[in-house]
Amino acid sequence: VIIIGGGPAGCSTGITIKRLMPELEVELFEQRPKISKVECGEALSKKAVEENQDIIGRFFNKCIRRGVREFDVIINDNLEKIVSSPGYMIDRSIFNKSLLKETERVGCKVKMGHRAVPIGRKNGKWKVKVDNRYTHKSYIEECDMLVLAGGSSFKGVVDTGLISEKDYEKWSRNHVFGYQYKVLSSYNNERLFIDFRPNPTPEVVYRYGFYHHDNESNFGLLYRGRFVTKSFYDKLLNELLRKLKIKRVKFIERPVGNYIPGSGPLPRTYDDNVIAVGDNAGFANPIFFGGVHAALSSGRIGGKIIVEAFKNKDLTKNFLKEYESEWRKMPWGDPILIKGREIHEKVRNKEPVTQEELEIYSKALDITKDYGW
Incomplete structure (x- = not known):
């Protein structure tokens, strides 16, 4: 083999x-x-x-490094959920x-x-x-x-x-590219957060942050499209740090992540x-x-x-x-997960969705929560 x-x-x-x-x-x-x-x-x-x-x-x-019980999911300005998913x-x-x-x-x-x-x-x-x-x-x-x-x-x-x-x-068109900072900072929120809210750069799928351990935290983003430039991703993540009012930042690592499949x-x-x-x-x-x-x-x-x-x-x-x-x-x-992704894009952009679509979307989120990823 x-x-x-x-x-x-x-x-x-x-x-x-x-x-x-x-x-x-x-x-x-x-x-x-x-x-x-x-x-x-x-x-x-x-x-x-x-x-x-x-x-x-x-x-x-x-x-x-530590246990996690739940995380915040911010889908749009009017929709935020706390998801229980121990890990x-x-x-x-x-x-x-x-x-x-x-x-x-x-x-x-x-x-x-x-x-x-x-x-x-x-x-x-x-x-x-x-x-x-x-x-x-x-x-x-x-x-x-x-x-x-x-x-x-x-x-x-x-x-x-x-x-x-x-x-x-x-x-492969729906593959996303991950980019992350590992920093020493004052951030100490025990819950992870994933922020799907659209921002001025529409290619950004979501931004995230979580306290890791011993004042170490990870902040990153997922970007749909081919690698642009390191300085471009740096700019987007620095905007996130300013928005979160993160103080005393010292960079430990600025790694570039891999492409992640997004089409199922x-x-x-x-x-x-x-x-x-x-x-x-x-x-x-x-x-x-x-x-x-x-x-x-x-x-x-x-x-x-x-x-x-x-x-x-x-x-x-x-x-x-x-x-x-x-x-x-x-x-x-x-297949509900794939359908859920399409509906998710509508929800995060505040586009009209039917009741049937909302039910499918809810099932997709439940699958994620129950399976723990």
Whole structure:
């Protein structure tokens, strides 16, 4: 098995496979030479932790910085909700590194600084071109099973035929870009806040802020569209800090986040000898854009199906379709969330909505609250 991507989805898949079938050889390729210090979003719901104890249970306690019980959601000037969703503020740097170490501990071969791209399938095996950024040399690997976990902007889903180039361009139009400051400040509101209110920059999906721990806070925004410039995002976030009257700001990190899928799951997430998991498959909440929970859970589901496929000696799409059947039972597979996103845009812009649309929107928010992301 080759896994492309060393984030939560890829690691979860690898851990699951090795625990259920230790004799299976699993290689994980991650193009980054090391895991980034901070990423946008450092909250994880209690439900996510409970659901994935077999993946993160050994190390999760050391990642916790504080507990969270609820958060404010400001949709427009007339609509604000306090959502009860217990969870944790975590240190994503420790979390990501610990998850990668756990992946190695169970027996996966993890290769950092290696960019892997699928280049074709023949006789039931995928060929993958691997570029080693340390030696600047390339080589070809073959595998019986390929797992695409390279994030929402990784086009391995096109290379493997899960989606056409044209359809991928349409699908990726709703991707958002996350940008965040980590600062030392006087801000100490225990509740997270997410502010969807339209502002002079319509491409901003929402701005957020939350107290992390020990006077550290995270402030960020999600922007729909391709990366503009760092100075542009800096300007938008500085406006947020002034609006909140944040004092004594000292910057710890100014990280640039990744693209986050916003169109819902790919039309197809499996084919012969291949599946897509996590952000690469479009598994993120299309309203709030949380994705770690879905990444961990989809990797766990995918890993179990892969093991069953090997046991049955059937890695064709006829067997792997069970993967899609299983993840569609999860909240991120609920079409109400996609409909809810469209209605959400109307509500935040104070456009007219029907009673039926309001009911769908309410259900979408309930799914988010109940699932904890």
